[in-house]
Amino acid sequence: MPRKAQDSKNSPRELPAVYQVLDHPILAALQDRIGHAYLTDEVRGRIEAHRQALTEGAKVPDLEAIAQEVADRVVQWLEPKLKPVINLTGTLVHTNLGRAPLSEAAVKAAMEAANATNLEYDLDKGKRGDRDDLVEELLCRLTGAEAATVVNNNAAAVYLVLNTLADKKRIAVGRGELVEIGDSFRIPDIVRKSGAKLMEVGTTNRTHLKDYRQAIEDGARVLLKVHTSNYRIEGFVHEVDFDELAALGHERDIPTVADLGSGALLGVAHWGLSGEPVVRDVVASGIDLITFSGDKLIGGPQTGLIVGRRDWVKKVKRNPMKRALRCDKLRLAALGATLGAFLSPETIDKTLPVYHLIARTLPEIEALAAEIMPAVERWAGNRAEVETVSGDSQVGSGSLPGATLPTVLVALTPKNSNIKALAKALRDLRLPVIGRVHGGKVLLDMRCLLDTEALLGSLQMDKGANS
Numbered sequence: 264m265p266r267k268a269q270d271s272k273n274s275p276r277e278l279p280a281v282y283q284v285l286d287h288p289i290l291a292a293l294q295d296r297i298g299h300a301y302l303t304d305e306v307r308g309r310i311e312a313h314r315q316a317l318t319e320g321a322k323v324p325d326l327e328a329i330a331q332e333v334a335d336r337v338v339q340w341l342e343p344k345l346k347p348v349i350n351l352t353g354t355l356v357h358t359n360l361g362r363a364p365l366s367e368a369a370v371k372a373a374m375e376a377a378n379a380t381n382l383e384y385d386l387d388k389g390k391r392g393d394r395d396d397l398v399e400e401l402l403c404r405l406t407g408a409e410a411a412t413v414v415n416n417n418a419a420a421v422y423l424v425l426n427t428l429a430d431k432k433r434i435a436v437g438r439g440e441l442v443e444i445g446d447s448f449r450i451p452d453i454v455r456k457s458g459a460k461l462m463e464v465g466t467t468n469r470t471h472l473k474d475y476r477q478a479i480e481d482g483a484r485v486l487l488k489v490h491t492s493n494y495r496i497e498g499f500v501h502e503v504d505f506d507e508l509a510a511l512g513h514e515r516d517i518p519t520v521a522d523l524g525s526g527a528l529l530g531v532a533h534w535g536l537s538g539e540p541v542v543r544d545v546v547a548s549g550i551d552l553i554t555f556s557g558d559k560l561i562g563g564p565q566t567g568l569i570v571g572r573r574d575w576v577k578k579v580k581r582n583p584m585k586r587a588l589r590c591d592k593l594r595l596a597a598l599g600a601t602l603g604a605f606l607s608p609e610t611i612d613k614t615l616p617v618y619h620l621i622a623r624t625l626p627e628i629e630a631l632a633a634e635i636m637p638a639v640e641r642w643a644g645n646r647a648e649v650e651t652v653s654g655d656s657q658v659g660s661g662s663l664p665g666a667t668l669p670t671v672l673v674a675l676t677p678k679n680s681n682i683k684a685l686a687k688a689l690r691d692l693r694l695p696v697i698g699r700v701h702g703g704k705v706l707l708d709m710r711c712l713l714d715t716e717a718l719l720g721s722l723q724m725d726k727g728a729n730s
């Protein structure tokens with residue numbers, strides 16, 4: 264009876280039992296990496312999936328096939344989900360790609376802080392210390408501020424400062440500065456969440472000192488200035504500068520706050536970039552509290568830095584939310600090492616990767632492009648045309664909006680496949696290469712390239728090339 268034989272072969276009864284799959288040598292080899300309970304769960308799930316597939320006409324797989332399937336799946340659980348990639352997007356500090364690449368010194372410092380450290384322990388006195396002490400002195404030296412503290416990121420810094428100074432009070436912000444950064448940080452929302460009441464002053468394009476004066480008459484108790492990080496208004500514009508705002512605050516005894524976004528510790532004009540206020544100048548203007556990110560132009564780990572007048576910083580540190588927003592030893596260690604690099608501004612382009620990329624000259628970038636072109640051409644084979652074209656990079660993450668740096672792009676135009684498949688093939692490399700897609704080409708920005716060897720190695724290892 265051939266028909267019956269066929270049926271029984273595809274009957275659920277032919278599926279292996281859970282213990283049979285677990286005992287298979289393929290899975291036995293995994294048992295010291297994945298616990299029994301997790302393996303058993305997965306085996307059950309796969310057998311159940313095959314039972315389901317049988318009702319849809321599939322065949323019963325053999326024992327080894329199921330064991331292999333389970334092994335392939337559980338091995339993936341162990342793979343790190345956070346993977347190094349090669350950022351060639353043209354945005355030097357790319358939020359989606361983890362912002363600033365850390366310096367060697369910062370990486371080393373973070374690794375050395377992995378075990379027990381004097382995070383909150385005064386080694387001199389043998390008693391409890393303050394984690395801010397690890398970086399405060401350096402931050403003050405670099406900015407001229409009286410005091411400093413550090414939290415999780417700049418969004419947290421702005422929140423904490425406003426919550427400390429303005430809870431249940433009115434806070435005046437220029438209408439042109441009510442910005443949205445990324446898709447989740449909006450000044451009006453942060454002001455509201457901090458417990459303050461937002462008072463919009465001036466107009467979108469022009470805000471004058473008299474607008475802030477009027478706001479104080481109307482009950483404003485904090486004056487806030489926000490760096491419009493990701494856009495710029497041009498034409499008939501006016502904004503109140505830091506000096507004027509600080510003077511007004513002092514005159515009326517009202518605290519002033521500046522959210523600088525990127526927070527440059529040194530001027531970047533000689534690299535062809537301008538428009539980023541230097542923290543030291545803002546401190547000197549007399550603004551009481553200043554916040555900025557640690558992982559934008561500072562080039563360090565994700566942190567939010569707060570510098571300013573001692574009495575105000577003290578108040579901020581006493582806010583119970585400071586504890587909720589503080590950062591850990593790894594980041595403080597990396598931040599300390601990053602800040603140390605600014606003590607020698609002359610060599611910053613050698614010590615901090617972000618400045619290394621900013622400071623690159625066009626001839627240097629051309630040389631890099633020439634060095635990697637043969638490998639890219641070999642990799643592209645007959646799937647893409649490769650050429651170099653000139654273009655622009657940007658710093659990114661809200662630093663220096665609108666400002667660009669000249670660069671060389673290695674441009675790949677797909678021959679047979681489409682542009683999406685080409686970009687995907689680059690992302691599928693052992694070290695994923697992330698370019699930007701524009702005008703039917705994948706553009707690899709050479710100003711961004713930090714590790715030439717890694718890129719060459721990754722291109723060479725791809726067996727899919729030329730096929």
Ligand SMILES: *Cc1c(COP(=O)(O)O)cnc(C)c1O
Nearest residue numbers: 416417418444490492524556661
């Ligand atoms: C980037 C930015 C923020 C948010 O900083 P994070 O460090 O990303 O939290 C806040 N304000 C301004 C003006 C910014 O540019």
